[in-house]
Amino acid sequence: xxxxxxxxxxxxxxxxxxxxxxxxxxxxxxxxxxxxxxxxxxxxxxxxxxxxxxxxxxxxxxxxxxxxxxxxxxxxxxxxxxxxxxxxxxxxxxxxxxxxxxxxxxxxxxxxxxxxxxxxxxxxxxxxxxxxxxxxxxxxxxxxxx
Amino acid sequence: xxxxxxxxxxxxxxxxxxxxxxxxxxxxxxxxxxxxxxxxxxxxxxxxxxxxxxxxxxxxxxxxxxxxxxxxxxxxxxxxxxxxxxxxxxxxxxxxxxxxxxxxxxxxxxxxxxxxxxxxxxxxxxxxxxxxxxxxxxxx
Numbered sequence: 001x002x003x004x005x006x007x008x009x010x011x012x013x014x015x016x017x018x019x020x021x022x023x024x025x026x027x028x029x030x031x032x033x034x035x036x037x038x039x040x041x042x043x044x045x046x047x048x049x050x051x052x053x054x055x056x057x058x059x060x061x062x063x064x065x066x067x068x069x070x071x072x073x074x075x076x077x078x079x080x081x082x083x084x085x086x087x088x089x090x091x092x093x094x095x096x097x098x099x100x101x102x103x104x105x106x107x108x109x110x111x112x113x114x115x116x117x118x119x120x121x122x123x124x125x126x127x128x129x130x131x132x133x134x135x136x137x138x139x140x141x142x143x144x145x146x
Numbered sequence: 147x148x149x150x151x152x153x154x155x156x157x158x159x160x161x162x163x164x165x166x167x168x169x170x171x172x173x174x175x176x177x178x179x180x181x182x183x184x185x186x187x188x189x190x191x192x193x194x195x196x197x198x199x200x201x202x203x204x205x206x207x208x209x210x211x212x213x214x215x216x217x218x219x220x221x222x223x224x225x226x227x228x229x230x231x232x233x234x235x236x237x238x239x240x241x242x243x244x245x246x247x248x249x250x251x252x253x254x255x256x257x258x259x260x261x262x263x264x265x266x267x268x269x270x271x272x273x274x275x276x277x278x279x280x281x282x283x284x285x286x
């Protein structure tokens with residue numbers, strides 16, 4: 001029962017996540033680049049949609065986590081698995097900066113790269129493959145250094 | 147490169163993303179961080195492959211439903227192929243080294259009030275804005 005529940009939750013959460021990424025419009029890299037183009041605020045052509053996407057997502061997650069994490073355990077698992085890392089180190093800062101350059105160049109992040117795969121175009125496939133290669137490299141690098 | 151401001155669609159999509167993060171935590175106790183979930187699938191020592199694969203499968207399914215129902219914009223790319231590859235590698239590498247991406251740090255981490263996630267989000271957001279500025283307003 002626990003294994004079936006676990007599987008259904010993962011599939012259902014993924015479904016909601018994919019729907020959210022697509023419906024919100026962030027699956028379109030041009031929309032993300034348009035948000036990141038803050039110089040457009042002065043000219044009145046800035047697209048601030050991402051403020052609502054992130055704001056809505058964080059607000060619901062704050063409420064949801066507030067309720068869920070007060071329970072003794074999740075419904076279909078023994079424990080909550082959350083990061084206990086506290087250090088604000090060079091790895092966090094440098095990694096986030098590298099991520100920012102890539103995100104600013106293309107306008108897609110790992111989640112939207114996967115969601116964009118359902119459009120039969122070459123660009124999402126190429127970008128997603130590069131992201132997976134980057135994750136693999138990053139995992140080698142992070143493990144080697146720790 | 148102006149696109150249309152669509153706050154209602156953005157908010158509905160954001161709420162769906164939040165519900166997904168909530169469901170994954172309440173149901174199986176996991177952070178809905180896409181870069182971490184994929185890494186667990188491709189790692190030398192795969193960690194809990196089943197839920198990770200199902201989450202990614204669901205993500206693709208959700209996007210496919212939105213596309214079929216015409217609820218989502220068609221992605222438009224303003225990027226040449228070499229830049230797509232360089233950007234993708236930087237996104238993957240940076241997310242892994244920083245321990246999360248837009249979903250793991252900017253949504254789930256901020257919602258847990260994690261100082262690491264708040265710092266990571268401020269950095270990647272400002273670096274991305276600077277990148278766009280340099281590329282379109284200075285070099286372009």
